Amino acid sequence: MKLRALLSRLPFRARLAAAISGLFLLAGIALLAFVVLLARYGTAQQVQGMSITYGDVPSSAATPFEPARPSQPDLKPPAPSDVAMIQKIDQTVQAVQDTALRQMVLWSAVGLLITALLTGLLGWWLAGRALRPVAFMTEAARRISDQNLHQRLALVGPDDELHRLADTFDTMLDRLEKSFESQRRFVANASHELKTPLAAQRTTLQVGLADPLPESLADVREDLLTTNREAEQLIDALLLLARSDRGLEETESVDLTVTARLVTAELTPQASAHGVHIDLSADTPLVVRGDPVLLRHLLTNLIHNAVQYNHPGGHVRVRLEALTVTVTNTGPHVPAERIPDLFEPFRRLDADRTATTGHGLGLSIAASIVDAHNGTLTAQPGADGGLALTLRFP
Structure with missing residues (x-):
């Protein structure tokens, strides 16, 4: 299980190369075992088939290329010295056979491991070549956003699985482009109509x-x-x-410290009318890249929400530090399980509000603006009631 978990964390290219190398290694081991078994069996058969004859061999009766034959029809039994010699020869042959097999197995295993390593490197290269269209499609997909949905992958090559995948992705982009254009037209028309x-x-x-x-x-x-x-x-x-929700078309450097001071000054009369005090703490400039209009609405919604969902005599604290904005307020206790609902459109708490206006869109708009700026917005219940909202920019 640990090996499977380790392999699952490897990139697909590495797993493919390892699979090619592993298959080659298993096939080589099977082939080597087959060769060793056949070699041992064949050598044993050849040794058993060998026969030795004894007798007097005249110098003129045999040639170097002819086997020795007995000169007389009666064979004499071998002497004890001959038996000992034959046993030594058998032992020598057996030792030579075992040594040859061991050397063959050793050097074959070394050659197999080196070849498996080379096969793995070759498999890595082949996997990279095979996955090059996938890498091209990944890079193209990363470059495509709602601002350039007209771009397509337009993969060229044979009509295979990768080509059909790219065509399917292009078809999906066609549908997304039509959907985004329809949304843009609706927003433009709704703004006027x-x-x-x-x-x-x-x-x-x-x-x-x-x-x-x-x-x-x-x-x-x-x-x-x-x-x-x-x-x-x-x-x-x-x-x-x-x-x-459409994202950012253009960005510029925005000092959130200055924006927070302007928003606080605008909301102070409303807060004072309901007996709520706003405290702003910003020692250093906080500059981020984004849309100044959306960022102003973001801080306005967060601070206004903290003022609106409060009680007379309460307070709102706004703190700006390194790429972080924290807005905390007093007010009614907010159950932790209700917090995700507050970021949904038209969802709000019903009790103990200092104002009766509002449509439950403040936090949902804030979350959408934060997503457009690649930031994070989290909320948790305050120790003395209310909410603690933390906004972080990348």
């Missing part, structure tokens, strides 16, 4: 119900204007959420 009637409605209310008015109609006018203003804020929030 939804906000223009509300602006006209507000103007009509202000002109048609201008002072002097009876006291009952004055209250109705304020209610209608409040409803109209909330509808405009909701549309602005939805358009901002859609814009941040």
Whole structure:
């Protein structure tokens, strides 16, 4: 299991090269064992088939190329010295046979290991060649974003599995490009088609119900204007959420310390009206790359949310340090299991709020803006109630 876990952590190219080398090594071991067994068996058969004859051999009866034959029909039994000589010859032959087999196994094993190593290196090179189209597709996919969805892999070569994979990816990019274009058109049209009637409605209310008015109609006018203003804020929030979800088109250096001071100054009157104190701590400039408009909305939503979900006499602390922004507030206790819901659109806590306005989009917009800037936004319950939001930039 440990070996399998270790192999699973290796890159695919290394696993492929190791598999090629391992298969070659197993095949070589099987071939070597087969050769050794046959060599030993064949040598034993040859030794058993050998026969030795004894007798007087005249010098003229045999040639160097002819076997010795007895000169007389009666054979004499071998002498004891001959038997000892034959045993020595057998032992010598056996020793030579064993030594030859050991040397053959030894040097064959050394050659097999060296060849397996060379095969592994060759397998690594072949795997790299085979996976080169995959590496090309990976690099191309990394370069493609919502701003250049018109680009395609356009892999050339034979109609094989890799070519079909690239064609499938290009088809998916076609669908994504159409979807993003549709979203951009919707946001652009919604910005005009939804906000223009509300602006006209507000103007009509202000002109048609201008002072002097009876006291009952004055209250109705304020209610209608409040409803109209909330509808405009909701549309602005939805358009901002859609814009941040599309990602960043252009970035520039933004000093979040300066932005935080401006946002705090804007929200201080609202916080003071509800008895909430805002404390900003920023010793050094905090400069990040991003969209200044979205980053301003990000800090506005975080601080406004901390003011809105608070209680009279509470406080909001904003701290900026090295690539980190922390916003903590007092307020109602937030269960830990409810925190993920707060980052969903139109989700909010219902009790103990200092303001009755809002649509539950503040944290979801903040999370979307943070994702567009490749940052992280985390939240945890405060020790004395409320939330502790931590924003980190890469």
